[in-house]
Amino acid sequence: MSRRRTGAARVKATIYSIAKELGISASTVSRAFSRPDMVNNEVRERILATADAQGFELNRAARGLATGRTGLVGVVVLDITNPFFPPLVRAIEHAANEADASVLLLDAESGGRDATEQLKRLSSQVDGLIVASPRIPTNALKEAIGNTPTVLVNRTISGLPSVVCDNTAALRQAADHLVQLGHQKFLLLRGPSGSWAATRRTAAVRDWAKTAPDDVELAELGPFEAAFETGQEAAQRIADTDATAIIAFDDFLACGVIGGLADLGISVPHDRSVVGCDDVLLARTVTPQLTTVTAPFDDLGRRAVAMLTDVTRGETPGDLKLPGSFVARGTTADAA
Amino acid sequence: MSRRRTGAARVKATIYSIAKELGISASTVSRAFSRPDMVNNEVRERILATADAQGFELNRAARGLATGRTGLVGVVVLDITNPFFPPLVRAIEHAANEADASVLLLDAESGGRDATEQLKRLSSQVDGLIVASPRIPTNALKEAIGNTPTVLVNRTISGLPSVVCDNTAALRQAADHLVQLGHQKFLLLRGPSGSWAATRRTAAVRDWAKTAPDDVELAELGPFEAAFETGQEAAQRIADTDATAIIAFDDFLACGVIGGLADLGISVPHDRSVVGCDDVLLARTVTPQLTTVTAPFDDLGRRAVAMLTDVTRGETPGDLKLPGSFVARGTTADAA
DNA sequence: CTGAAAGCGCTTACAG
DNA sequence: CTGAAAGCGCTTACAG
Numbered sequence A, B: 001m002s003r004r005r006t007g008a009a010r011v012k013a014t015i016y017s018i019a020k021e022l023g024i025s026a027s028t029v030s031r032a033f034s035r036p037d038m039v040n041n042e043v044r045e046r047i048l049a050t051a052d053a054q055g056f057e058l059n060r061a062a063r064g065l066a067t068g069r070t071g072l073v074g075v076v077v078l079d080i081t082n083p084f085f086p087p088l089v090r091a092i093e094h095a096a097n098e099a100d101a102s103v104l105l106l107d108a109e110s111g112g113r114d115a116t117e118q119l120k121r122l123s124s125q126v127d128g129l130i131v132a133s134p135r136i137p138t139n140a141l142k143e144a145i146g147n148t149p150t151v152l153v154n155r156t157i158s159g160l161p162s163v164v165c166d167n168t169a170a171l172r173q174a175a176d177h178l179v180q181l182g183h184q185k186f187l188l189l190r191g192p193s194g195s196w197a198a199t200r201r202t203a204a205v206r207d208w209a210k211t212a213p214d215d216v217e218l219a220e221l222g223p224f225e226a227a228f229e230t231g232q233e234a235a236q237r238i239a240d241t242d243a244t245a246i247i248a249f250d251d252f253l254a255c256g257v258i259g260g261l262a263d264l265g266i267s268v269p270h271d272r273s274v275v276g277c278d279d280v281l282l283a284r285t286v287t288p289q290l291t292t293v294t295a296p297f298d299d300l301g302r303r304a305v306a307m308l309t310d311v312t313r314g315e316t317p318g319d320l321k322l323p324g325s326f327v328a329r330g331t332t333a334d335a336a
Numbered sequence C, D: 001c002t003g004a005a006a007g008c009g010c011t012t013a014c015a016g
Helices: A015-022 A026-034 A041-054 A060-067 A085-098 A115-123 A138-145 A168-180 A196-211 A228-239 A251-263 A281-285 A297-312 B015-022 B026-034 B041-054 B060-067 B085-098 B115-123 B138-145 B168-180 B196-211 B228-239 B251-263 B281-285 B297-312
Strands: A072-077 A102-107 A128-132 A150-153 A162-166 A185-189 A217-221 A245-248 A273-275 A292-294 A319-323 A325-327 B072-077 B102-107 B128-132 B150-153 B162-166 B185-189 B217-221 B245-248 B273-275 B292-294 B319-323 B325-327
Touching (some): A015 A026, A085 A102, A102 A115, A128 A138, A162 A297, A168 A196, A168 A245, A185 A196, A196 A217, A228 A251, A245 A251, A251 A273, A281 B251, B015 B026, B015 B041, B026 B041, B085 B102, B085 B128, B085 B297, B128 B138, B150 B297, B168 B245, B168 B273, B168 B325, B185 B228, B251 B273
Parallel strands (some): A128 A150, A185 A245, B150 B162
Antiparallel strands (some): A102 B102
């Protein structure tokens, strides 16, 4: 379309076609885009104008071949369908765009193929990787990424930088909040075994229990998959306990529990209080809204991209912890 | 890592390093990957083996520069955070992977920048575009994509192929279902004006009403944004009507309405019945589960990719309609 | 089925 | 600040 703007620009616009029209060298045209400060102001203006007129779009493949960089960051998520990931992906995309990079998405579960195989292919196509995929085994992951700069999200592997959400303090707050509401019998629903987040959250709640008032009792159930159905199915077992305060691994599980309890005629927060974790979309679209711990998705994504940039520059960032924050909503109330 | 597997492979693995080790030409090595059937079986085997030993990964930028194709398909979504899109993106990604392509994701709302600008940049980086972004104005969209092969999802623009979900039949079924439950007073909550889906759904329900039993009355409210809060805020207005059967533009709106009604002490499905549309994750994680119309995400994505392949081949596919299907769950019941 | 060679459109060290 | 030239790693028409 834009090619028709000028009569001269019948051919595909390249740095050469621009150079020719302006009677200058392609090197200069190239520099006008890759290192603008290296070229004379006025010349640059004319180049940009001509580029525009010709409908020039820099050929990324050519640049990539010449520089060895693709301008792409690979984002690997466990399952884009899990509402935890979209806000993260969006934040990453936003940050990447600001750095003039694009996001190559890989849904680790979407492939018929082995996720590791796919990851390996991906690695060679991107400048760096942001991996938010708690399930890929450490060794497979390490092998697949080779020496592609990588930042982990919500997972730690020695030797790789990571940015994680630390909910320890927020979970303590959540528990304290329940104590203030008069709860004494607590039930922790543990997350999937082998999940980094699950381990941390369990530890946080147990640690809290040690310093809790004497009349507080903490029981546990699990591990559970982080899924609605899982929570729903667990409702009976939960109802069989005398716990009034339930701390679920995540929002999914929490919502499932609430649904399952409802089926049993047990009402939240009237009969039991439930708190989730992550504050995914779900948490605000159930009625009543879920009391939970908010994950700082924006920051997680932003910082992950920033760290990746550092790695690319040869720096060796450490691990970064961002705190989640407790938010009391409708599923916690006075102990019955 | 893999470079260290053989002593010879100190240098970066390329078709040349492989050719050299094997004493053959780079052309043959190249063909072993790009057109395997053109090279002798045994030779190909040796090439593949050596490639593996050297840790060779085909340089996509170089291939892209040579062929003019990137192996990338751009996927533009309105808002990845809206649960309608992730299942679609996943299906697209899956299908693209099978065609040996990767997905470049663009969240139309994620940019500080103009979505159109971003789209334009994206276009030049991909072999084709799948656009599921109902908001970008037609003209801006057309200009931005230039002559990049494009397939639209859930939107039609003359001159561009599209795959859309047609819920007409399913919505009629939903309405009939409500009639069978004894409902007579219907209320349609219309979706955002200018939205393709909203227009279609409104038409479907109105058409149904024309052929409905005489004692059925259809009132309307709207347009509404497809958001939980919007539904919540509309609850009072809805409660003020005498409608017992509420057909919401989509699941979000429906869930919001249910939440808002609950706040007013009105219970769904006891006092009113509500049906949504799309069957996003949300629909199955609320209690009771939402009666709604399921969108065939997998097919939408799969077909979109297939059509894009066709366009790339120079074919001109038409518009494809895939039907949604009605699913009765917990938010519809006998008229009070 | 295989090889030699040109070309894809950039970047950048080098020289000026 | 600018230009000439080599190089990035593939693909493919052409000749054999």
